[in-house]
Amino acid sequence: MGIVIRDALAVLPGGKGPETGRHTIYIAGDLIAGIDEKPEGFSEDEVISGKDRLVIPGLINAHTHTYMSMMRNCADDLSFMDWLFGRVSPIEDQLTSEDAYWGSLLSQIEMIRSGTTTFNDMQMHVHQTTRAVRESGMRAVICRGLVGDACDRSDRRLQEALEEMNDGKDCDRLTFLLGPHAPYTCGPAYLRMVADVAKEKGLGIHIHLSESVTEIENMRRDHDCTPIEYAYRAGVFDVPAIAAHCVQLEGNDISILAQNGVSVVTNPASNMKLGNGFAPVQELLGAGVNVCLGTDGAASNNAQNLFREMGHLALIHKGTHRTPQCVGAPEVFEAATIAGARALRLHTGSIEVGKKADLAILRLDTASMMPNNNPVAALCYSADGSETDTVIIDGRIVMQGRELKTIDEERVFFEIRQMCGRLGL
16 A cells, blocks of 8 residues: 655654654555655555644654553552552452453553554563554564573473564564563573573563662662673673663663663653652763663553653753753654664664654644744654644554544443453552
8 A cells, every 4th residue: 555645744864863844755565665756656545645744753662561551540659669569560460361452452542642653562461462463553572571580491481482472473563572570570590591592582682670779779788789780790781682761870880781782761750750760861872872762551650652751851851960951852852763763673763765654643733833943842842642643553554633543442441441340440
């Protein structure tokens, strides 16, 4: 199917960062086939007017737990360890795999409606999430959360994680990572084993690191090192690694991350809400670390909206560093798009010929986007995601005119209400 987005403002990569100009974009199959020049033999099956529209690469949520959407607003105002082990884990223990399917679909509704086309998910119910992704049309990178102490390659969860990767064999929108949960749930021998398996299988790793002060204190007490040093010594960074949070960094942590090409996912709302602090984003960027953006799960964030995260990221570091030149709108926009694609090793994240056709089209004729002085700044400082009108993923229109094309929204809402009643939420 050939789709044309005709004469729209669009944010394309430039020599010094994102640049906005008026363009016509041609989509053939799952790829961006042309920009301004119509490809030879192109068939215009669907024409989308660019009048009062802004086209951006689909946003990339580089760290989340989509199944947790039913836990929204039920574990608030708690310290991190009380939140995790006192409230969230007991709810997780009650979830069925079918619950995870509906929970993931609810998260995907929210993400599509706010312009996100790709998410990086840590899960315990992988089959149900891949099922939801197949139906929604989203692009996803998924890993099963792994915990353990022993160095045993017959570990049930590890073997199941490897088997679950077969879910993506006939769907190029699905790819997989290995997901050791965190240093406080994975012993060093277990981490080393997972890293060795990842290297043998050509896989990357997705892990939580340095999220809270308690984590740092316990790691110092038990291992005389930081979580970053712990992961490094265990070989986690011997493969392409994505480290979620990295809020509490000290000593040589930033140098270790930079020297080993680790991508860091900052999750501003979740980190603030749990009282964990702020990742040193300015310092990470200055050291050359690839910094991308995530929401974390709805149990700690309460939303799956990356526009909200872009707004936080563009503001909080200006306040903490007391300078308005800290973490500007172009850097934030890239964190939410191309940096996420780089971390996940995906051929998307920017509007370029040959890239995957993952795009969001926003209305410019809304109060929040008027006047159109600087669209990239507006995305970070003014928009809230409701401006998203149309979403295209893998060359397929999954939302148009705010109407979802792939998900029965009312059915999802019904199932979530039933589930919450059964769980006592």
